[in-house]
Amino acid sequence: MNILRKLATSLMFLSAAGAAAAADGNRALGWGSLFSNDALGDGKDRWRSAALVVSHVRGDGWTGQLPDRFGALVEYRFRTEMITPVNVASPSASDRRYVGALSFGAHTHFQKGATEMSAGLDFVFVGPQTNVDQLQDSFHGLFESASVNVDGFQVENAVYPTLTFEAGRKFDVGATGALRPFVEVQAGAETLARIGADVTFGSFGQGALMLRDNPTGQRYSGIAGDAPLGTSLVLGGDVAYVADSQYLDQAGITHKDMRARLRAGVHQQLRRGAVFYGVTYLSEEYDSQPEGQVVGSLSARLKF
Template structure:
């Protein structure tokens, strides 16, 4: 673990060191923008369970005016913060077979490139779990504010959540856009991660319409939906996206084997969404089906996603 931790920190440091040199070659290096995608089980199948809610926040840095991934590593840097709130199926009275609640905050430093038609990214960082993330308490705070007066996670369930931990994380992905027609693009991908959950995943997405033609596409860790890290200025209109993927999960600190959890042999996801693009505003909404993550989980779940972007 110590060797892995040193490697993760060294990788992140190498990306940071690469930035000043590339900035000298291409001009002013700075903040390019912020992208966010939120997911919540309540706006999917109406429940509040398992992958209950979360969001991905991406802060992009690079040479001024860049809108596409460069060919050199270290020229386009993404600082990503991912938030996950995980709950039992019935968190007011969880069944003995069900998973424990968990709050997870993952922060990674990633570099994005495009080489020989392939979109590549690699990154390293840390994932934090446990009560000190404050996410279960924050979920209760949000439930206090909702007009439906949703029930709160009981103290016993909060106390039994996955404990405090720090997990060095490495991740990488490769994708390729294949133009099928003037209005349709297929984007197959592979990705892998070692950390709080270690897995290998393969899948693809079909885009119909102009919304995802250019820019730098990022992927939400919970639902698999793509979202734009850099906006290339898509043409106004309505676009559709359909996607699916399958992962082999090798280990999960969120479903510890020491507690008797058995991971499903494969973890499946499917998704569909619509993007309405205007000159000053874009709105994306979709739903994702997430298959069972452990053998005792009786079914999958449907979670909703939402993104609003304004241009000034």
């Protein structure tokens, strides 16, 4: 617990430190984003329905590899997510409660020897205070989908400070492949421990800062690398032991102790940008969930 307290204290000062360091050479190094939606996957509009993450990376510079110092490279992360019951117009009393989440945080990325690490603190806001349900209802109106009527069926208003730590190591596989096993621990909105791996065939991620999406585990670039033109295939998977979930437990929904994710994607490097599309299978998260789901993810980086 002492380590967690020290980590939390350090991360809380990252944002202020980043602003103070701007006068000492700290500068913008890159942006990254990933949009996920089940309309891009199985198209059934339920559970992990939609998410967007936007990352801004700052530091003294980028050489194509992580610095060896904690706090030298900082990612400022904004994320929103819509986690829904099966029927958002008339939810069943036995289904999971609606979660409209907004989170803001700072993550530092660094390397010790051959081990890549990241540590971050996010403040996750949930409940009607976020107005995410109204945003989703507006989107549904544009596409003539079912209205979102979850009044009284959301998780309660709360703010959950959430710590995340990941460590991974990359191994070359043949001439163009790479295998990266990793472990992750998270404590806060959901508390879990995860182990998994990602495999890349091609140049995706070459010389880039790669970041991980929270709900899908898909990786996206926060600093563009120097990958040559061409197509890359990415595969990955992980399993997690879930100790608790504020998204489920507070509503009396029994969470499953184990979760699994399987993912695949294609990255196309173009002359004036890059495009990524991926799909992720998410296993059941609570006891009464009848099956898993498939969500799709999209990211684009274009130069004008």
